Amino acid sequence: MKGAARTIGRDLGRIFQALAGLLFVSILVPLIWGEYYAIPALVVAGLVPFAVGYILTSRFRDAARPGKLHGMIIAALGWFCVAIFGSLPFLLIAWTVELAPPILGEPSQTSTLAAFTNPINAVFESMSGFTGTGLTMTDNEEVLPRTLQWWRSFIEWIGGVGVIVLTTAILARPGSGSLTLYESEARSERIHPSIVSTVQTIWWIFILFTFVSILLLWVVGMPLWGAINHGMTGLATGGFSITDNSIATYDSVAIDFALLPIMLLGSIAFPVHYLILQGDLRNLYSDLQTRWVFIYMGIGTVLLTVLVYVSDTYDSLFTAFRYGSFQFVSAATCAGFQTATDATNVALGRWSAQAQLTVVFGMVVGGAAGSTVGGIKLIRALTLLKGIRFRIADVFYPETAVRRLKINGRRLNEQEIRQEFEEAAIIAALWFLFLGLGTFALLIMLPQGEYTLENVIFEVASAQGNVGLSAGITGPESLPTLGKVMFLFNMWIGRLEIIPVLVTLRAVFDRGGLYR
Amino acid sequence: MTVSDIPIVGDLLESGAEDRVFDSLLLAGPVLILVIAFLGRSTVTVGLAAAYVLFFVAYVLYLGVRR
Structure with missing residues (x-):
């Protein structure tokens, strides 16, 4: 497993470096629109995955090529971590505006942007973006800073083709196990x-x-x-x-x-x-x-x-x-x-x-x-x-x-x-199983009588199918925290076609001795 | 120095359908968007953008018919 961890670590590091590149490129947007207060947030948001990625790739430079199991774990963990790191611009820009430091021009806060001061909302938005879902934690996208409007569109654009496809195109070289990774991201x-x-x-x-x-x-x-x-x-x-x-x-x-x-x-x-x-x-x-x-x-x-x-x-x-x-x-x-x-x-x-x-x-x-x-x-x-x-x-x-x-x-x-x-x-079968479980769980979480059964099925199918249409349930206030966590899971498994996520969870539980 | 010697542009041109017309459209796209950003909506810019889209569709059809 130690060898496996090295392989997984090296390839995750590459993905993080590619993500950092996306964040650094996005600095052009606040420069063009004059939203200078967003620049420090983007720089920090880019430096974090870059540093983690650099450490992982340098430390595990000589790791073996990924096998099928590694590929699935890399895809599942990669997408999950990318959603976490990708939430940093939402979180940091929202907090920058919230604290309104005079040196950054004291930008004005809106309730839409303030929702992202809550990390779960920021991660939700990021996961929704990268998986191409489109469900949102914003009330009114029009009042978001242009930088965040761009970041939301950019991560959907990248996520549409795939984070691993991007990493492979930029950083991989022939013979580095790219096929295994490519197939793990629901492509063949x-x-x-x-x-x-x-x-x-x-x-x-x-x-x-x-x-x-x-x-x-x-x-x-x-x-x-x-x-x-x-x-x-x-x-x-x-x-x-x-x-x-x-x-x-x-x-x-x-x-x-x-x-x-x-x-x-x-x-x-x-x-x-x-x-x-x-x-x-x-x-x-x-x-x-x-x-x-x-x-x-x-x-x-x-x-x-x-x-x-x-x-x-x-x-x-x-x-x-x-x-x-x-x-x-x-x-x-x-x-x-x-x-x-x-x-x-x-x-x-x-x-x-x-x-x-x-x-x-x-x-x-x-x-x-x-x-x-x-x-x-x-x-x-x-x-x-x-x-x-x-x-x-x-x-x-x-x-x-x-x-x-x-x-x-x-x-x-x-x-x-x-x-x-x-x-x-x-x-x-797995798709319908998780749709059923999600529907059941959401029915329990939501206030009785507020939404119909078809509304709830609609919303869960939308999250898991990475669609993004809403019957009105998803929102920073209307969806309970537990529902947001569940939708994060639905979006994650939906994008990777379930199996890589289940394989990863099995590997994690098995390793931790939670069951056997 | 040719266009294909420019770092990212060169890689892009090497990756595509090996068709210089599509490559040209790929390179002209961002230039046209920049022109629109600077000049705004006018008859000329709308005409240029419409010509870009129509040319793309017509060229795909032309390739299909020729084949």
């Missing part, structure tokens, strides 16, 4: 034979799409700062906003519809994007997951439109389509932007139970594996459906028949079918 697809080249290409695609998204949003009327932030969080399917009522603030049909393709881009796997950028447009329908992204979004949009229209939530079919399409795509791509709010129309939490549960269904399934989305992922849902159909049809064939299952162009034999079906079934 390769664009090139080399993992380092693969992650560099993923970033290339992501950066190009980010510029296209920002400029598209600006063209349709969003102010530039909003376009930069929403372009980043929309593509990363994160969903943090810089406005009080998310996208509803703009109340613009053009902006609503411009965000649809941006969120959809984020829900398509990067290897497919690469092929499409090389002119192979057939992948839009020949790739199983991509084809189903469009089918699934189409069916969900129609269903939700019909549900909100017939339940008289909206009085015109176009309005029902506008909000229905946006909210289904936002949920199923796990972006979590909201246009259905009471400020401009009807809040999601007041939609009919059927409509809310349709949105929940979108959040649970998610988009394509290998993209930026959360949820169970389309490929697993399809594997489960095809596997079930295969098993049922099996009864109608003679025992000697040799059957194969075709998934995404691959013909699987019995053993491969069992392996793929088992993996999909385990993750889906």
Whole structure:
């Protein structure tokens, strides 16, 4: 285990150093916006992970390559620690403003920013950002310092692709066990034979799409700062906003519809994007997951439109389509932007139970594996459906028949079918288990009668699916501390697809002798 | 010295779809955003941004049709 600790320590150190780099780069934002009081907080917030990272990487420089177990522990601990370190800008800037030292210009405090003087709120925001969830502890994002608006968008943008993917792209070299780490962060697809080249290409695609998204949003009327932030969080399917009522603030049909393709881009796997950028447009329908992204979004949009229209939530079919399409795509791509709010129309939490549960269904399934989305992922849902159909049809064939299952162009034999079906079934079962446990726990924590069952299921599914839509439960005051801790766990396991976190917890408990 | 000799830019150009048009769009994107930040919203800047987005879409379609 000592050797394992060295390997884990070295690779965690690399992740912390990459995080420190993000914090140091972000110092440009307070410089540009004249929020000089935020600079010391960012410097300290960057120095802490840099120092810890430097110590770990130098001390364990010669550690062995990570194996599968190490990879899972590094991914789980890495994401957890990154959320902790990533909370420092929220905490330190909030306290800087709270104490208002004359030397830093005595910036004025707001109740929104003051919420981050509580460490649990700061960690919640950071975990929500890095996991691309988008649930927030802020009451009004508009009054946050630009530095924190940027930091929220930036961590969602980075988290959308992945902290380890970032570290691999910047710090890893071929042959340093990058594949193991890459796979531990819920990714498996390769664009090139080399993992380092693969992650560099993923970033290339992501950066190009980010510029296209920002400029598209600006063209349709969003102010530039909003376009930069929403372009980043929309593509990363994160969903943090810089406005009080998310996208509803703009109340613009053009902006609503411009965000649809941006969120959809984020829900398509990067290897497919690469092929499409090389002119192979057939992948839009020949790739199983991509084809189903469009089918699934189409069916969900129609269903939700019909549900909100017939339940008289909206009085015109176009309005029902506008909000229905946006909210289904936002949920199923796990972006979590909201246009259905009471400020401009009807809040999601007041939609009919059927409509809310349709949105929940979108959040649970998610988009394509290998993209930026959360949820169970389309490929697993399809594997489960095809596997079930295969098993049922099996009864109608003679025992000697040799059957194969075709998934995404691959013909699987019995053993491969069992392996793929088992993996999909385990993750889906764990997903629903934690959804059920979370719903039960939250029902106990919340005041009796204040929220309906569908509200509670909606909120837990949103946290665990890394979506960020809210039925109104999440907030600095409305969600009890225990609920915040539970949601931290839900967001963490949701981003890493549960198993690495359970493996890490087992390793920790096993090592500590808590059970055996 | 060429564009690909510039540290971060060079790495970015090496990582992509090996297509100079996309590479150019990647490099032009932040420049255009800076131009918009300095000049604000005007017919010219909206036209430039719209041309950027439309060109990107048209070029992807062109590659698809050509293939």
